[in-house]
Amino acid sequence: MTAETRFVQTPDGTVWTSTAPSYRFWTRYLSVFDTVRVVARVQAVAAVPEGAHQVDGPGVEVWPVPYYLGPRQYLLRRAAVGRAVTASADPGDAVILRVPSAIGSLLAQTRDRLHLPYALEVVGDPYDVFAPGVVQHPLRPMLRHWFATKLRRQCRSASAVAYVTERSLQARYPATRVAPTTACSSVDLPAEAFLPQARSPERCTQTNTVISVGSLDQLYKGVDTLIEALAWLIAAGLPVRLVHVGDGRFRHQLEQLAVRLGMADRVEFTGALPAGEAIRRQLDAADLFVMPSRTEGLPRALIEAMARALPAIGTTAGGIPELLPATDLVPPDDPATLAVAIYNMLTNPHRMASASIRNLYRAHDFSADTLTPRRNAYYHAVRDATERRMSVRSQVC
Structure with a gap:
């Protein structure tokens, strides 16, 4: 799993978050997969922040990506970020990228280059993110086109796609006809x-x-x-x-x-x-x-x-x-x-x-009771699609 979130790590190696998804969120994937590896930015801190919740735990591990804030720091550390992201997934892993995401895009590029499968969870729309009045940047029109085009390409390349919306993201970023898709919000309320x-x-x-x-x-x-x-x-x-x-x-x-x-x-x-x-x-x-x-x-x-x-x-x-x-x-x-x-x-x-x-x-x-069966069906589809693509790849190779 890639996540466009920022975590902190205490000296004992435990990973924490104050605002991003914590351990309970990531355990949902354990209904189908044996282990969940969350690939995200991690910053070292001396102590647990007040009100923070633990991210890692039984079955859930965090793969640290060098910490950065904003596009300037990303560009300065892009080589190190790229190495960490590339090393995070083995060829046979079922990879799910939460996109749009700089980290997710790096791993998608690696998987595409090696003809390895990946699935997506589309949780936002870069076309709206870079709309007039939202981001003040001289390159905003170019960035809007570039990121939206990249997400469309990723959806066309993905082996399975889940959308958090019922209609809007599907219309702008369609998957291929053969890829399993679902509409399933990331939200499941207790x-x-x-x-x-x-x-x-x-x-x-x-x-x-x-x-x-x-x-x-x-x-x-x-x-x-x-x-x-x-x-x-x-x-x-x-x-x-x-x-x-x-x-x-x-x-x-x-x-x-x-x-x-x-x-x-x-x-x-x-x-x-x-x-x-x-x-x-x-x-x-x-x-x-x-x-x-x-x-x-x-x-x-x-x-x-x-x-x-x-x-x-x-x-x-x-x-x-x-x-x-x-x-x-x-x-x-x-x-x-x-x-x-x-x-x-x-x-x-x-x-x-x-x-x-x-x-x-x-x-x-x-509610969790409503969304859990739909979400589990998607995870099974991701696992099955990954196995099929890997089988075809091994026969070709």
Whole structure:
């Protein structure tokens, strides 16, 4: 498995994460495979970070790739990264690449060159990631074309492909007709993630709390659009505040935007919180979840909010329209339209109650009981496709 995540390793050799998938996530592959090897960036640290969860354990090992941050460090260390990635998989291994991913692309190139099979889990869309307004880079148009073309080529070369969406990624990055495919989200929520019933329409507070969740390492999540929309709502006299869960290098810029708009006291950044109960407490205290993203795969944060029976407003990006009805969707980068959508939802208790019921019901499609059989069938397909390709390769050689 390749993963575009960043782990840390303590002196005893144990690998940890504060925000990326931990041990429980990777054990899902053990239903079919004997061992899972996660190929990812690993940074040495002196002690276990607060709130971190262990990644490795029985049946799950981490293959360290030299640590880097951003394209500049990647280019400086590309040779060492390439060597580590190439050495991570033996010819007969069943290889699954979570893409788009620089690490996954390196291993795909190696496997293609040696005529070795690999499977994919398509979890995002580089065409949307490099859309105007999402990434500020002089080479953005070229990078958009290059990464999208590369992902299409990988999907055509893969022996099996799983997509986290039901329709959107499949349309842009199709697999070959002979490759086994499935639509299966990476999200599988445990029983404790779900509220037992929808929210009451009588719920009322003096100030409406809007919540958003996501990394601030890029402006993918559109939190700047949400802050601007909040200014419209406050000007219209709606008592509302924003809580954002997540951290990253653009946090200061977003805090300054709130200050410039005179809303510093209406916008709270909690920073990164441990997955699970800490985030669920924030969701339960909110009135409305908003996902103003410029790009998405199938967003886990939205599904987790729906499992807490939260009404939600989202953009038309990526797989969000597969989760929310058209009445609860707005275009990305449109603070005025977003403000109207939030206003119309928060001021209509019966619509809020209906959305709560609908979202909780839809979230159950992402329970572990629902997704595990579909996911296991895909893993069996990957194993069988790998064995077939290796058999053909041995006969040719």
